[in-house]
Amino acid sequence: MNWISEWALPKIKTLFGAPREVPENLWHKCPSCEQMIFHRDLERALHVCPHCGHHMRVGARTRLDYTMDPGWQKIELPKAPADPLRFRDQRRYSDRLKEAQLKAGQEDAVLVAHGAIEGNRAVCAAFDFSFLGGSMSAGVGEALVTAARLAVLQEAPLIVFTASGGARMQEGTISLMQMPRSVIATRMVKEAGLPYIVVMCDPTTGGVTASFAMLGDFHIAEPGALIGFAGARVIEQTVREKLPEGFQRAEYLLAHGILDMVVKRGEMRATLARIISLLRMPEAAAEPAVLGGTIALPAPEAGASAVQ
Amino acid sequence: MRHFLEFEKPIAELEGKIEELRRTTDAGGIDVADEVGKLRDKAQSLLRTTYAKLTPWQKTLVARHPDRPKCLDYIRGLISEWTPLAGDRAFGDDAAVVAGLGRFRGRSVAVLGTEKGNDTESRVKHNFGMAKPEGYRKARRIMELAGRFGLPILSFVDTAGAFPGIEAEARGQAEAIARSIEAGLDAPVPFIATIIGEGGSGGAIALAAADRVLMLEHAIYSVISPEGCASILWRDQAMASTAAEALKLTAEDLKRLALIDAVIPEPMGGAHRDPEAMLAAVARQIADCLDPLLPLDPATLRGRRRDKFLEMGRHAVA
Numbered sequence: 303m304n305w306i307s308e309w310a311l312p313k314i315k316t317l318f319g320a321p322r323e324v325p326e327n328l329w330h331k332c333p334s335c336e337q338m339i340f341h342r343d344l345e346r347a348l349h350v351c352p353h354c355g356h357h358m359r360v361g362a363r364t365r366l367d368y369t370m371d372p373g374w375q376k377i378e379l380p381k382a383p384a385d386p387l388r389f390r391d392q393r394r395y396s397d398r399l400k401e402a403q404l405k406a407g408q409e410d411a412v413l414v415a416h417g418a419i420e421g422n423r424a425v426c427a428a429f430d431f432s433f434l435g436g437s438m439s440a441g442v443g444e445a446l447v448t449a450a451r452l453a454v455l456q457e458a459p460l461i462v463f464t465a466s467g468g469a470r471m472q473e474g475t476i477s478l479m480q481m482p483r484s485v486i487a488t489r490m491v492k493e494a495g496l497p498y499i500v501v502m503c504d505p506t507t508g509g510v511t512a513s514f515a516m517l518g519d520f521h522i523a524e525p526g527a528l529i530g531f532a533g534a535r536v537i538e539q540t541v542r543e544k545l546p547e548g549f550q551r552a553e554y555l556l557a558h559g560i561l562d563m564v565v566k567r568g569e570m571r572a573t574l575a576r577i578i579s580l581l582r583m584p585e586a587a588a589e590p591a592v593l594g595g596t597i598a599l600p601a602p603e604a605g606a607s608a609v610q
Numbered sequence: 611m612r613h614f615l616e617f618e619k620p621i622a623e624l625e626g627k628i629e630e631l632r633r634t635t636d637a638g639g640i641d642v643a644d645e646v647g648k649l650r651d652k653a654q655s656l657l658r659t660t661y662a663k664l665t666p667w668q669k670t671l672v673a674r675h676p677d678r679p680k681c682l683d684y685i686r687g688l689i690s691e692w693t694p695l696a697g698d699r700a701f702g703d704d705a706a707v708v709a710g711l712g713r714f715r716g717r718s719v720a721v722l723g724t725e726k727g728n729d730t731e732s733r734v735k736h737n738f739g740m741a742k743p744e745g746y747r748k749a750r751r752i753m754e755l756a757g758r759f760g761l762p763i764l765s766f767v768d769t770a771g772a773f774p775g776i777e778a779e780a781r782g783q784a785e786a787i788a789r790s791i792e793a794g795l796d797a798p799v800p801f802i803a804t805i806i807g808e809g810g811s812g813g814a815i816a817l818a819a820a821d822r823v824l825m826l827e828h829a830i831y832s833v834i835s836p837e838g839c840a841s842i843l844w845r846d847q848a849m850a851s852t853a854a855e856a857l858k859l860t861a862e863d864l865k866r867l868a869l870i871d872a873v874i875p876e877p878m879g880g881a882h883r884d885p886e887a888m889l890a891a892v893a894r895q896i897a898d899c900l901d902p903l904l905p906l907d908p909a910t911l912r913g914r915r916r917d918k919f920l921e922m923g924r925h926a927v928a
Contacts, residue, residue, distance in 0.1 A: 383926035386867070387858045391843035440923030447920065469811070469833040471843060474857045475869050476923035478811060478833040482819045483923075485791050486916050509833070511784035512772075512812040513791060531784040531812070532774030540774045550779060560782050 332356055334526075348567045357524045357567055359504055361406075362413035362428035365463050369571050370426060374417030379409060379448055382440035387474050395472035398434065406433045410441030411466070414449045416456060420575035422582065425453040428463040431505070436466035438509050439473050443480035446514060450487035459497040459578050464515045468508015477509070484514035492519070497581050499574065502529050502552070502561070520577060521561045522570075523552035529560075615671045621660065621879075624653040657879045664828065666860050667851035670836055672828040673807045677882035679889065681708055681723035681739075681766040684806065687889040688896075689714055689721055695755075697748060701781060704745030706737045706773070707817075709752040714764060715897055720756035722749050722817050723766035726807070739808075740773035743786035746816050750786075750793040753801075762800040762900060765817045770835065771810035787816045794819030795915060798908030802899050804892060805829045805861075805870070806881075821915050822899040823869075825861035826892070827876040831869075832859035869922055872899070 329338045334356035344351075348368050349358040366374055389395040403409060411433040416425045427449040429436040436442075446462070453460040469477040491498045500518035502511075505528035512531050523529060530550035538545060548554045552564045565573045579586065614622040628649045631642045664672065672678070685692055689712035696703040708723045725732075726739035741749075756763045772783055794801060794817070803820035809831030825831060834842075836854035841847045858864070861873040874895045877884035903911065 382924060386923060386926055387856070389856050391853075391856065443923065471834055471839050471857070473923070474833055475831055475859065475864055476867065478815055478831075479869055479919065479922040481788075481812065481815050482791050482795055482919045485788065485795055485819070486920060489792070489795070489916075509812055512787040512816075514788070516782070516785040516788040517792060530779050531772065531787070532779065536774045537776060537779070541776060543776060545776060549776065554780075558780050558782070560785060 333358070350567050355525065355566075357504065357526055359431055359465065361432060362408070362411075362430040362463075365428045365503070366413065366415050366417075366426055368567065369419060369461075369463070369574065370415065370424070371418045371420065374415045374426070377414040377416060377448065377452060379412075379414060379441070379445050381409065382444045385472070386440065386476055387472065389472040389474070391472070398472070402434050406430060408433070410439055410445065411436045412442050412445035412449075414445050414452070416452060416458065419461075419571055419578065422575050422578040423456065423458045424461055424574075424578065425449055425456060425458045426461045426463065429465040429503070429510075431465040431467075431503075434470060435468075436464075436510075437468060437470035438466065438477050438480045438484075439470040440476050440480065442470075443483040446480075446484045446487045447490075450490045453491050453496055454494045457494070457496065459499060459582070460491045461499045461501060461574060462514065462518075463501045463503055464506040464510055465503040466506060466508070466510040468510055481509050481513035485517060488514050488517045497578060499577065501565075501570065501574075502527055504528050507531065507533065516560075521563075522573065523555065523561050523564050524570075525552055525564050525566060527552040529555050613675065613677050615668070615675065617660065617668050617671070621653060621656050624649060624656060628653065654878070661828075661879055665851065666830075666854035666857070666863075667836060669828045669860050670808075670830050670850075670854050672880045673826075673830045675807075675880060675882050676728070678807055679881055679885045680728055681725040681768055681806065683728075683885060684766050684804075684889060684892060685710075685712070685721055685723070687885075688893050689719070692721075695748075695752060698744040698751060700747060701744045704737075704742050704748060705735050706739055706741040706769070707745035707749050709748050711761070714762075714900075715893070718759075718761050720752050720761045720763045721765070722752055722763065724769035724813070724817065726768055737773060739769040740771060741769065741813060741816075742773050742775065742778045743781040743783050746772075746783075746786035746790040749817055750790045753790075753793040753797050757796075757798045760799055762802070762904070763794075763797060763820070764896060765801070765803040765820065767803060767805045767809050767814050767817050768807035769810045769813045770808055772813035772816070787812045790816040791819045795919070796912065798912065800900055800903035800906070800911060801915070802896055802903075804874075804896065805831050806892070810835065819915075819919065821903055821911060821918075822871045824872045824874055824892075824895055824899065825864065825870050826874050826881060826888075827861055828880055829861055830854075830859040831861075831864055832857050 328341050330344050332351040335354035337353040349360050385396040411430050412427050414427045497519050499520045500515050502523040507530050528550055555561045556564050631646050635642055692712040694710035708725045724739045725736045727733035727736040801820040802822045803818035805825040811833055836850040837847050839853040840849035864870045865873050874891050877887045881888040
């Protein structure tokens, strides 16, 4: 050991080796346009690429931070039995589940929170796609039913942010039964006369789409989100046709009458707040009217006097 | 010609031998009645032992057996004054979903089901039992109609799943399924679903959000086909039999997990060996389930149905 290995080599490594690690930590590559984005810029842009507008996937916590007013509170969820079928493929499901729980710091794929959106009280449930693909387990069903009950209790609208590959195969038919179970949750909210809003994020497919996600009073999606029932590969293999451009993307669903609107992440909070307040405060104080995007004309008398 | 499944080969050989011996007797040869009798006993006992311990994968094959009674067979056998109804009032009629009115044991009922067809022509006509949005929308319309007139709903489910197609997606396949589940859960009348063959995922639950879900002994009910599961989790379709095992898709397993309400035993060797007896058993079980539901008012029916589904998967079953 001499000064070269102890001091000079690490120094040289820092000088030449370290910069190669910088992009990994501080720079993100947009999966769509492949441009590099500085991490602070990406966070400021709510994980939307400043170059091409691609909406990147975000976790449930981040989603709630982006949408709800500060101070939202996570709700403790009733525990569902872990690994009810004692399922094992190449690995034990119980191991996969434990690993996902450790990594995500949450029990299952959905986070339920209550709080406000621009001052409007709301209960939100957000899927985390990174948790076993946001798949539907008994725990996810439990989260949705709990969120619905909480919304009814608080007389608050329920907003669900979906991001899911569909069923959790490792829970077999129990996973399938979360479809009727989640539909019942939507009924509870609607029967209480409360708004139920679905925000479909990338991706929303399979059993999630074919149950609670398609039963909203309002269907909103993020730009470019993949939304559908069957997987593209399965469809291609079945019909042996090339899929149309933009198939199963949010804009395609909007054009086919399945969504109300496609809303950019940066405008989601304001849009949700506006919908809620329109429904919940139908007689709010009069504000300067802006009709059809043009400024309202002055009263006839004023107009007449202006002409002279 | 009877269709034999791969695992039935030894039974097929025995039955072939019996047939051959009988033919030589008929042709005026030596009398082999004794021999035939012995062989027949042997074939019967082989059939019994084989079917007593079918693996989940073998049950999957039996559930998909081409000769198995289909939805329309049950309707023909169980429903009088059958009056088929068509269309979703928006786009078209989907023959994969059969719907209509009729009488079950004298009582007016609404009937729904997925029909796979039993020969090439009818299979194509019914799209192999894989429904499109208009099929689920027709189902929902008939469920609402049943509710309006106080008719109990009977459904017969036999489908690999909802049809995966471009047009189906464009017309809102997911929404159509979701609404059909909702209509079932909301029905103000008794609703009894019977899984007669394959209960394939969302396409099946769309017609089975019922007060009582019955399953034939060798029917399957699953969130994904064993082949699909194998190709995703094992990256190998050949692992389908292992996947079938893991998915717990048999009637026996699902009853134990409290996801279905009753298992209807099948005739020896499967429903297709004695369709008459199968139909009679299904009719008996439906009647037994329906009777106690008839006096219940809509709110009670709905409330209990909801509670049943809300409990599913909440408790570990040993």
